[in-house]
Amino acid sequence: MLVFATSDKGGTGRSVTSANIAYRAALQGADACYLDFDFGSPTAGAIFQIHGLARGAQAGGLHSCLHETGATPLEVDVWNDSDREEIREARPRSAGELVLFPGDEGGGEFAATPAAIERCVRLLARLDEEFDLCLVDLSAGRSFATDIVLEATRAPELGSAIVRWLVFHRWTRQHIIAANGLVYGVGGILDNGVALGHEAKKLQNGLRFVRTAYVDPDSPSVRGLQPPQIAWLHNTDRQLADLASKQRLGQTARLGTVPLDPVLQWREQLILDEDVANRKVANLETTQAFASLAKKLLDTASWEGL
Numbered sequence: 458m459l460v461f462a463t464s465d466k467g468g469t470g471r472s473v474t475s476a477n478i479a480y481r482a483a484l485q486g487a488d489a490c491y492l493d494f495d496f497g498s499p500t501a502g503a504i505f506q507i508h509g510l511a512r513g514a515q516a517g518g519l520h521s522c523l524h525e526t527g528a529t530p531l532e533v534d535v536w537n538d539s540d541r542e543e544i545r546e547a548r549p550r551s552a553g554e555l556v557l558f559p560g561d562e563g564g565g566e567f568a569a570t571p572a573a574i575e576r577c578v579r580l581l582a583r584l585d586e587e588f589d590l591c592l593v594d595l596s597a598g599r600s601f602a603t604d605i606v607l608e609a610t611r612a613p614e615l616g617s618a619i620v621r622w623l624v625f626h627r628w629t630r631q632h633i634i635a636a637n638g639l640v641y642g643v644g645g646i647l648d649n650g651v652a653l654g655h656e657a658k659k660l661q662n663g664l665r666f667v668r669t670a671y672v673d674p675d676s677p678s679v680r681g682l683q684p685p686q687i688a689w690l691h692n693t694d695r696q697l698a699d700l701a702s703k704q705r706l707g708q709t710a711r712l713g714t715v716p717l718d719p720v721l722q723w724r725e726q727l728i729l730d731e732d733v734a735n736r737k738v739a740n741l742e743t744t745q746a747f748a749s750l751a752k753k754l755l756d757t758a759s760w761e762g763l
Contacts, residue, residue: 459585459618460754461606463595463646464625465639466632470669471625472594473725474715474747476504479592480535480727481744481751483555487589490532490556494595494602496520496567499560501594504725506541507533513562520564523576523605530580533557543731553589566596569604577609585618590755599644607646611654621754622646622664623712628671628697636666637704665712665760667750672717712760713750718743 462475472495479489493501499518502510509515514531522530535555536548567573584591595602610620624646626636640646650660672679674690682690701707715721720728720739728747732739753759 458589458621458755459581459591459593459610459615460621460623461593461595461603462623462625463603463639464597465599465635466626467597469597469625469627469632470715470721471597472501473504473721474625474667474669474750475592475594475623476501477727477747478751478754479590480555481747482590482755483553484549485748485751485755486551486553487751487755488553488587489590489592490554490558490584490588492558492584492591492593493519493560494593494606495597496524496560496564496602497596499562499564501557502533502559504727505533505535505557506539506544506726507535507557508538508540510557510559513560513564515562518559518561518564520561520567522580523573524564524567527572527576530558533559541727543729544727547729547731556588566601568601569608573605574608574612577605578612578614581606581609581618582614585615598639603646604649607650607653607655619757620663621760623754624664624666625669626666626706628668628694630697630700633697633701633704633706636706640664641705664710666706666710667712668714670717670722671714676716678717712753713746715746715750716740716742 462471464471476491479491482489491501493499499513500511517531519530522528533556535557537545539545593606609615624636624640626632638645647657647661651657674687674694679687679690718740720732728739728743730744733741733744
């Protein structure tokens with residue numbers, strides 16, 4: 458399965474959420490890989506806490522593979538190579554593979570040339586055979602990376618692949634409107650996809666939205682607020698839900714919601730069960746949200762039931 462993670466704005470939590478989804482999918486037994494297609498800012502190595510990859514690889518990353526050499530890109534085994542001891546030592550026997558394909562430090566966006574598209578097709582076709590889940594983190598907005606994968610996924614070599622899109626957005630008016638534009642607007646994913654030969658209905662059916670950093674007005678975490686503040690939160694939440702529905706980001710198009718969590722806000726890292734049960738720095742609801750997203754993403758019945 459190929460899953461493309463995107464957002465129209467930066468700061469949505471797209472990358473850290475995608476990394477945590479891949480991690481939870483691996484914990485659930487799936488062989489998962491994470492491809493850093495954010496060519497201008499390849500920082501996934503920092504999320505997985507892998508030495509020397511905080512800003513991408515020195516050589517052999519995805520940028521040079523697709524844009525220049527066509528060589529086999531660098532693969533990093535997160536279970537073995539993470540600097541975080543808990544990740545290396547706490548892998549359950551039932552867990553699947555968890556592999557990072559980093560970008561290149563100092564790389565940048567590049568156009569969807571025929572050579573880049575051909576290389577992308579070969580890479581995605583190979584990884585789709587090797588892994589249960591290939592999560593491709595794209596640059597924010599209407600990027601060249603999005604153009605490349607839209608062209609690549611219409612190739613015959615990927616005709617049998619299951620392709621899905623996750624569009625991340627924060628629970629604000631600006632982010633809801635921006636997410637709508639990225640998907641449904643002129644030059645958006647659907648518009649460009651159809652122009653490239655994708656079937657509109659199939660492409661749209663393979664796309665879902667994920668709300669991030671959501672503050673639940675009924676959560677125990679807001680009980681310390683004053684009654685007028687809680688009432689305002691409820692009213693704002695209703696207004697945003699109505700806006701999301703009008704912008705076609707409502708319940709039927711939403712795969713899941715990730716609550717606001719201090720660890721995600723301040724550290725942008727994988728959240729382990731250790732962080733909840735023993736260190737008590739992260740919230741159980743956050744790990745549950747990631748686990749639910751990973752399960753729904755891989756479950757065809759659950760996906761089609763939305």
